[in-house]
Amino acid sequence: MADPLPGPVSLGLLLTAALALSALLTLLAGYRVIVGPTTPDRVVALDTIGTNVVAVAVVYAMATGRGYFLDVGLVLAIIGFISTVTVARYVTEGDIIE
Numbered sequence: 001m002a003d004p005l006p007g008p009v010s011l012g013l014l015l016t017a018a019l020a021l022s023a024l025l026t027l028l029a030g031y032r033v034i035v036g037p038t039t040p041d042r043v044v045a046l047d048t049i050g051t052n053v054v055a056v057a058v059v060y061a062m063a064t065g066r067g068y069f070l071d072v073g074l075v076l077a078i079i080g081f082i083s084t085v086t087v088a089r090y091v092t093e094g095d096i097i098e
Contacts, residue, residue, distance in 0.1 A: 015063040019056060026052040043087050050080035 029052065032045035054073045061069035090096050 012063065015059055018059045019063070022052045022055050022059065026056075039091055043084070043091065046087075047080065047084045050076065050083070054080065 026049050029045045029048040033042050033049070036042040036045060054077045057069045057073035057076060061067060061073070086096055
């Protein structure tokens with residue numbers, strides 16, 4: 001069977017690069033949360049941070065072989081979705097529960 005990653009690049013190196021890139025993007029999104037000129041900008045940046053945290057959990061699960069980090073990523077994704085919908089409803093309607 002052929003090597004899925006031919007050449008000098010190994011899977012460990014790619015996973016490390018993915019973790020570093022995701023951490024950098026999370027820091028940039030954190031800057032947008034702090035400086036964002038409008039509330040929707042801040043909401044989108046927080047959603048981006050949540051997505052990056054899920055990505056870190058999944059990539060870490062791949063790098064270490066610990067499957068329970070996939071469960072952690074799934075729970076974080078569900079919580080992130082619910083919180084994004086809740087904040088969007090609050091921003092548009094001004095009330096969460098009618």
